[in-house]
Amino acid sequence: MSGGYISKITFNNNQSVEINANDIVVFVGANNVGKSQTLKDIYKLCDRKVPTMVVEDIDIVKYDVDLDKFLPTISHIKNMGAYKEFSGMGFYFNSYSVQDYAKEKRYGQIRDIFVAYLDTMNRLSICNPPELISRNAEKRHPIHYAAFNGKYRIWLSENFKKAFGKDLIPFTQNGSNIPLCIGDVVKFDTEFDDEQLRQEAYSEILETYKQVQDQGDGIKSFTGILLYLMLDYYSTFLIDEPESFLHPPQANIMGRIIGETLQADQQAFISTHSEEIIKGLLEVCPDRIKIVRIKREGDYNSISVLDNEKFSEIWNDPLLKYSNIMTSLFHKEVMLCESDSDCKMYSVIEHHLKYKVGKYSETLFIHCGGKHRMAKIASALRSLDIDVKLIPDLDVLNDECIFKGIATSFDVDWESIKKDYNIIASNLHSSKEAVDKNKLLGMVSQIVNESENPNLSLKEINTIKAELKTESKWEALKRNGITALPSGDATVAFQRLDQVLRNAGIFIVPVGELECFVKQVGGHGPDWVNKVLETYPDLDNEVYDEIKKFITQVCCEHL
Structure with a gap:
């Protein structure tokens, strides 16, 4: 049975979100932005219009419900002569309130037979044994x-x-x-x-x-949510931090149970700090999920919504599905990097820089599994108004399609940078990017014909190898950074392009790639990071000067 559903929420800055009858709306955001207060406000406004803090108002679509048949199944009814009193789990009202229900836009005093408010206290107390009946x-x-x-x-x-x-x-x-x-x-x-x-x-x-x-409290909180979800007469569930007191695997299970249990005519509003709750929900009902990220701006709250289509785009990518992408919903700032080793090294430096000025890091570093996924992730996170910055290697410029996607995902007008990009790309072509087969054949024939030895000498082998070797200026650029750019137009074009990208939040690695920041240590990837930190455990060592300078530029607002 359903009494209706919340069809719209209007926040205190006049932003509004349309809600479907079967939506599962998940409120996320950093600490103290108003997620729990949002649920409290919605609960109050289901009764009547009263002063609230985060939510200005709600719209409710009410169904025609036969309360005369329904109320006796869940209530103790006391006949007072002129009217009746109804009492039950969390509610007490009389027959006059029942009459008002049909006339009012909201649920009024009978709210609690349609709306379940599951804050921590309610979940724990509902586990106490009821009287025997x-x-x-x-x-x-x-x-x-x-x-x-x-x-x-x-x-x-x-x-x-x-x-x-x-x-x-x-x-x-x-x-x-x-x-x-x-x-x-x-x-x-x-x-x-x-x-x-x-x-x-x-x-x-x-x-x-x-x-x-x-x-x-873990067992009681989990059981308390189950006891409410079990009752199929509720139309709307307001669940505050269902992950409270639970280990991550249990939180994931709870997310799954909520998604599996809610019927087609039931909706839920959930405030959470847990990516596991969200992952659990997405495993079973991704098409019902609506993520609403709340930010506090002085006395007002702003919201941004991640719709089902964008979430599905990320969730259908196996590598991203099992990454920590969801964690970004609860951080103030997110840095997108190409690889896990990039994340580790950059985060170590960022934490150290903030520690030196008496601050704690609130930045999440996420690896995208390569350049080709960066635009997709950036678009999704930016749609939730998350402060996203991106750190690609310099050779991101080597693929116009990928680079264009990244730039446009940060709202950079491609036409405004296309000319400078083409200047850079045209200056990085090399005559040694391919091997001329006729030239190679002539050289090999000459070597073979001029030598009477049945075997090639080492010198002859090296001569042939040298002819087979290709050399891309892009490779030199990644090894040596922007200093490898040709002088003149290419360098000037890069300077213009780099400034536009930085203003948008894209910070190309100026030395080429991570490993070029500390050339005193050879290697690549996670092993290189570990070796650098083991060799130079003091992060104030001068070998880190270049990378610290770069991260300071990336995080200048927060240092």
Whole structure:
């Protein structure tokens, strides 16, 4: 059953987000930007229009619901003569409120039968055992459903077992209340003379099991979310930091469970700091996810939305799917690099520079697995208003298609830089980029004919090798950096181009590639980084001067 859905959220800066009836909206952002407050505001505004902090207002589409049939199934009803009082899990209202529901734009005082607000306190407290009721009485607590309906009990136990490896069993024979027991499903190999004896033996076993309300906050928080999700009459779930108290694998499982459980007429709004929650959701329902990143700007909040199409573009790339791309949603600044070794070395230097001025790093370094993925990732992250900078090697200029994609992903007008790019590219062509077959054949024939020795000498072999060897000015450029650019037009064109790129957030490595910053150590990749740090453990050593100068330019706003 669904009472309706939230169709639009308007924030305090007048930005708005359209919401579908089955959307799972995930609020992300750095610390203290208003993610949790957004959920509180939405919850309040579902009742009535009141002063709020982050969300200015919401629109609700309400369905025509037969409350006369529905309310007796979840409420204790008290007849007061002229009116009736309804009370149940988290709600209390009278029949006048029911009448108002049909006339008002919002849910009013009956909000809590349609909207579940799962903050930390609610999740922990819902695990306390409810009072024992008769099987056919109105169910005023989620555990009542699990205790007297096999569908709910099995669902609850199976999903709990995914994270903790044990079943969850309602202990209906406990006495005055119904706790949830943690353990294996009880199965008897022996026969009993009567059912009473079997139930007594069953109760004795459950009495030895641990109970949820006595466990740590991780188990209670996880169970609390399950207990709410289990109730299919809610239209909207507001879940604040579902990863709280959970290890990353459990958070991933929770994301999956939320995505698998929500029906087509249910929506959820989630605030989170966890990439695992997001990954879990994306594994099972990527088409329902809407990422809303919140930023605080003084007294106002700004938002940016990553739609399903852009998220799918990243998620369908296997290398990116299992990277730490999602972590960028929770950082103030992101640096995109070509490789993991680039990330490691640049992040070490950036952390050191900030430490020297009494600051902590809030920058995330992400490797893109090569230049060809950089534009795709940059576009997605920039659409969420994340402060993104990109550090490609100098030979990024060697492929016009890739370079153009990167430039345009940072909103650089290609036509404004095309002329300078062509000047650079045309000056880097070499006559030795290819081997002339006729010239090679003539040279080899001459060597063979002039020598009476049946075997080629070392000198002759080297002469042939030299003719076969090609030399690209691009390779020299990557080895030696911008100093290898031809003097004149090419150098001037690069200076103009580089300034435009830096203003946009693209910082080409001026020495060619990472390894050229510290030429005192040979090698390449992760082994080179490790060897450099082992050989020169003091980051104030002068060998790091060039790379520190470069990273200072990249991070100038934050140093």
